[in-house]
Amino acid sequence: MKQCISVIVGASLLLGASGAFAQQAPKPEQLIKWRQSVYQVLAWNSGRIKANVDGQFNKDEVIRAANAIAGLANSGIGGLFAAGSETGKGWKETATKPDFFKNPQRVAELAGNFNREANELAKVAGSGDVAAIKAQFGKYSQTCKACHDDFKSKD
Amino acid sequence: MKQCISVIVGASLLLGASGAFAQQAPKPEQLIKWRQSVYQVLAWNSGRIKANVDGQFNKDEVIRAANAIAGLANSGIGGLFAAGSETGKGWKETATKPDFFKNPQRVAELAGNFNREANELAKVAGSGDVAAIKAQFGKYSQTCKACHDDFKSKD
Numbered sequence: 438m439k440q441c442i443s444v445i446v447g448a449s450l451l452l453g454a455s456g457a458f459a460q461q462a463p464k465p466e467q468l469i470k471w472r473q474s475v476y477q478v479l480a481w482n483s484g485r486i487k488a489n490v491d492g493q494f495n496k497d498e499v500i501r502a503a504n505a506i507a508g509l510a511n512s513g514i515g516g517l518f519a520a521g522s523e524t525g526k527g528w529k530e531t532a533t534k535p536d537f538f539k540n541p542q543r544v545a546e547l548a549g550n551f552n553r554e555a556n557e558l559a560k561v562a563g564s565g566d567v568a569a570i571k572a573q574f575g576k577y578s579q580t581c582k583a584c585h586d587d588f589k590s591k592d
Numbered sequence: 593m594k595q596c597i598s599v600i601v602g603a604s605l606l607l608g609a610s611g612a613f614a615q616q617a618p619k620p621e622q623l624i625k626w627r628q629s630v631y632q633v634l635a636w637n638s639g640r641i642k643a644n645v646d647g648q649f650n651k652d653e654v655i656r657a658a659n660a661i662a663g664l665a666n667s668g669i670g671g672l673f674a675a676g677s678e679t680g681k682g683w684k685e686t687a688t689k690p691d692f693f694k695n696p697q698r699v700a701e702l703a704g705n706f707n708r709e710a711n712e713l714a715k716v717a718g719s720g721d722v723a724a725i726k727a728q729f730g731k732y733s734q735t736c737k738a739c740h741d742d743f744k745s746k747d
Contacts (some may be wrong), residue, residue: 474632481626481666501667508663512656513636526685 470527472517475509482506483578486558490571496562499570500549503555503562506577510555515548537588548589551580618646618674625682627672630664637661638733643711646727651717654725658710658717665710669702692743702742706735 464469482502489499523538525531537544554577561573598615618626637657640668644654678693692699709732 471632471636474629474636477626477629478633478664481672482631498668505663505667508660509633512660513653517636 459536465519465522465525466527468517468519468522468527469525469531472514472522472533473531474526475512475514475517479506479509479581483574485550485560486570486574489556490567490574494567496565498561500559503559506556507559510552515544532590534588534590543587547580547584551584554580557564607637620677621682622673623672623677623682623687624680627669627677628682628684628686630667630669630672633734634661634664634736638729638736640724641717641729642733645722645729649722651720655714658714662710662714665707670699670702674691687745689743689745695719698742702735702739706732706739710733 452526482505486499486501486506489495489502518533518537520538522531523533523535554573558570558577562568566572631692637660638655641661644650644657673688673692676688677686678688708733709728713725713728713732716724719725
């Protein structure tokens with residue numbers, strides 16, 4: 438899962454009222470805002486799955502949420518942690534610890550675990566087997582926690 | 593695409609340092625923060641596709657970005673516009689115009705167009721045909737613009 442820590446030579450965009458997409462080199466603050474947004478979207482969808490496996494189960498909603506998670510897990514989130522984005526403010530100051538940028542091997546390992554379990558979650562979601570989904574959601578959640586434990590500052 | 597304007601009876605989550613997912617009813621401010629995050633993530637991935645079709649083309653990156661967009665388009669974004677979230681501050685004050693909440697039929701139409709073109713973009717991305725991807729990206733972008741024109745306040 439080297440893509441997870443690769444630096445994507447992408448382009449940011451200005452999505453104004455006109456809807457036009459304009460390109461420019463992404464600034465660190467933009468990268469930080471995007472990655473903070475990615476984690477919010479993951480949290481939204483993770484919460485929906487948890488609510489479903491703990492409460493009233495809606496198979497379609499779980500599939501939609503799991504597919505959104507997998508789509509993001511496979512999107513190349515690592516590019517949002519490009520050199521230069523170690524510090525700075527996106528929506529808020531980055532919560533990524535400095536150690537994150539000094540341990541690419543450990544980050545790659547954690548990112549690989551996250552991707553694997555997220556993709557497995559999307560696969561299991563399609564089965565509609567609540568117990569299996571709940572178990573897989575637990576494995577997936579552990580990969581979130583593992584990275585937070587090592588590399589996320591407390592809010 | 594009724595799912596786009598349906599109210600999801602979901603649950604928010606607190607993703608703390610422990611990585612635990614705790615449930616509670618999502619507050620309007622949380623819904624607004626999530627939807628603002630979703631649009632940032634869409635912007636990130638849309639910008640990557642534009643950069644690729646206008647510049648150096650990387651098929652894998654385009655596929656990853658297009659799949660992330662489709663995963664979000666299919667996730668049920670409409671649930672983030674639940675009743676009660678007409679006004680309020682997520683990351684910032686909502687940019688959704690009041691008219692959005694008064695025109696469910698038009699919103700459903702725009703959301704349906706967005707979903708259709710986003711899914712088509714993901715399909716075309718797999719072909720690696722740059723001209724076709726560029727054309728489909730244009731159609732997709734128009735659906736973003738159409739909704740912004742009607743329902744997004746200028747920043």
